[in-house]
Amino acid sequence: MSHVTPQPWHVSPRGALSGSVRVPGDKSISHRALMLSALAVGESRIDGLLEGEDVLATAAALRRMGATIEREGEGRWRVHGVGVGGLLQPEGALDMGNSGTSTRLLMGLVASHGVTATFTGDASLSKRPMNRVIDPLAQMGADITSSPGGRLPLMVRGIVPAVPIRYTLPVASAQVKSAVLLAGLNTPGITQVLEPVSTRDHSERMLAGFGADVTVEETSEGRLISIRGEAELKPQQIVVPGDPSSAAFWMVAASVVPGSDVLIENVGLNSTRAGLLQALRMMGADIAEQDARTVGGEPVADLRVRHAALVGIEVPPALAPSMIDEYPVLFVAAAFAQGRTVARGAEELRVKESDRIAAMATALSACGVTLSEHEDGLTIEGSGGEPIAGGTTIASLLDHRIAMSLAVAGLHARRAITIDDAGPIATSYPTFRATLDGLAPAEIAA
Numbered sequence: 345m346s347h348v349t350p351q352p353w354h355v356s357p358r359g360a361l362s363g364s365v366r367v368p369g370d371k372s373i374s375h376r377a378l379m380l381s382a383l384a385v386g387e388s389r390i391d392g393l394l395e396g397e398d399v400l401a402t403a404a405a406l407r408r409m410g411a412t413i414e415r416e417g418e419g420r421w422r423v424h425g426v427g428v429g430g431l432l433q434p435e436g437a438l439d440m441g442n443s444g445t446s447t448r449l450l451m452g453l454v455a456s457h458g459v460t461a462t463f464t465g466d467a468s469l470s471k472r473p474m475n476r477v478i479d480p481l482a483q484m485g486a487d488i489t490s491s492p493g494g495r496l497p498l499m500v501r502g503i504v505p506a507v508p509i510r511y512t513l514p515v516a517s518a519q520v521k522s523a524v525l526l527a528g529l530n531t532p533g534i535t536q537v538l539e540p541v542s543t544r545d546h547s548e549r550m551l552a553g554f555g556a557d558v559t560v561e562e563t564s565e566g567r568l569i570s571i572r573g574e575a576e577l578k579p580q581q582i583v584v585p586g587d588p589s590s591a592a593f594w595m596v597a598a599s600v601v602p603g604s605d606v607l608i609e610n611v612g613l614n615s616t617r618a619g620l621l622q623a624l625r626m627m628g629a630d631i632a633e634q635d636a637r638t639v640g641g642e643p644v645a646d647l648r649v650r651h652a653a654l655v656g657i658e659v660p661p662a663l664a665p666s667m668i669d670e671y672p673v674l675f676v677a678a679a680f681a682q683g684r685t686v687a688r689g690a691e692e693l694r695v696k697e698s699d700r701i702a703a704m705a706t707a708l709s710a711c712g713v714t715l716s717e718h719e720d721g722l723t724i725e726g727s728g729g730e731p732i733a734g735g736t737t738i739a740s741l742l743d744h745r746i747a748m749s750l751a752v753a754g755l756h757a758r759r760a761i762t763i764d765d766a767g768p769i770a771t772s773y774p775t776f777r778a779t780l781d782g783l784a785p786a787e788i789a790a
């Protein structure tokens with residue numbers, strides 16, 4: 345799963361984007377659909393599963409722990425679960441590739457099962473902080489030995505019975521919340537997570553959908569999620585909506601490339617994920633929601649995005665959790681806006697697949713954008729709709745979102761932007777390049 349041979353990609357302007365795209369299944373929901381199906385008693389079916397490397401890492405690990413997981417067709421998967429408490433001892437280490445979500449959520453599952461699992465990952469994942477999940481899972485009784493600084497490789501020795509806890513999230517992280525709730529599934533009594541700041545709520549929604557006893561209360565301290573353990577999960581038919589984090593690239597590309605008019609179909613618009621839509625609208629983007637509906641228990645719509653003159657804004661820090669993965673491409677939108685955009689309160693970006701604040705500051709500066717870097721964000725002076733200079737090579741740093749964001753920037757640059765390695769794009773959006781070619785063929789490059 346690690347990309348041994350770099351795949352350079354030269355992105356030149358191609359003119360307006362037009363047509364419609366269907367974005368792949370939501371990555372967060374896909375991971376959870378596989379995990380909960382693997383713990384249900386009987387056979388679940390999943391439609392619209394994201395077949396990116398991150399999700400395939402989750403599937404491979406669950407298979408190694410006893411679940412039967414089969415692909416029936418494009419995005420259509422069948423999972424025969426082992427039941428809560430039924431995970432088997434995996435042989436050898438579980439390779440999580442580039443995926444933080446796979447690692448942290450599966451650590452939660454293992455923590456309350458009678459198995460021991462070693463987690464490994466690529467060079468990017470091996471730098472990411474795991475103490476944020478090690479701490480609560482150790483409080484529940486799991487024995488976890490990590491590499492220095494709470495990094496991978498690490499070993500989780502699960503415990504039965506685990507101890508229920510009430511855990512207040514010290515950092516706004518859906519992965520930490522989910523790790524504790526998933527550990528709570530096989531823990532006697534009630535496990536609680538208090539989140540002072542709301543984060544994506546797919547775990548709570550899907551746990552309830554599988555029949556777990558989950559309650560969510562709004563308290564003066566934040567959202568309190570409680571799960572009763574030793575649950576029996578009932579198999580489900582799941583339809584995964586399109587990923588707003590993938591739609592983000594087309595939202596920005598169509599907004600900044602003059603003449604563009606794109607319909608992005610089937611985009612998940614759960615309010616815990618829709619921050620970019622709000623931010624782009626504040627900047628003056630022309631995005632219309634069409635055919636609002638519910639898919640798999642999640643709000644979904646088609647988005648028609650037309651080119652618009654964007655203006656710089658102060659991005660409300662309160663939006664950060666609902667657009668955390670979208671900042672790199674928001675920075676690209678800011679690079680083309682009229683005036684200054686200030687984005688603060690996004691320090692979590694420093695511990696993603698790369699340090700996304702530093703990575704985007706370096707890449708956009710090299711492309712001729714004027715900006716300044718802060719500990720928790722960037723201030724960007726926009727081009728007022730003019731193409732940026734480009735004509736440089738940027739490092740994607742094993743980070744799919746950096747690679748895709750700079751590809752979007754390359755669509756409105758005076759000279760091509762070369763991405764040193766486009767391989768990481770396959771972690772979340774394997775069809776990204778083909779989709780771009782469909783919206784704006786490379787042959788008519790300027």
Ligand SMILES: O=C(O)C1=C[C@@H](OP(=O)(O)O)[C@@H](O)[C@H](O)C1
Nearest residue numbers: 372445516517518519520668669
């Ligand atoms: O729970 C999830 O599926 C995710 C949560 C977020 O991470 P954090 O929990 O670290 O904020 C996000 O960045 C990641 O892409 C997916």
Ligand SMILES: C=C(OP(=O)(O)O)C(=O)O
Nearest residue numbers: 442443444445446669696
């Ligand atoms: C941060 C991301 O994913 P993960 O944490 O699962 O690696 C992402 O997809 O942008």
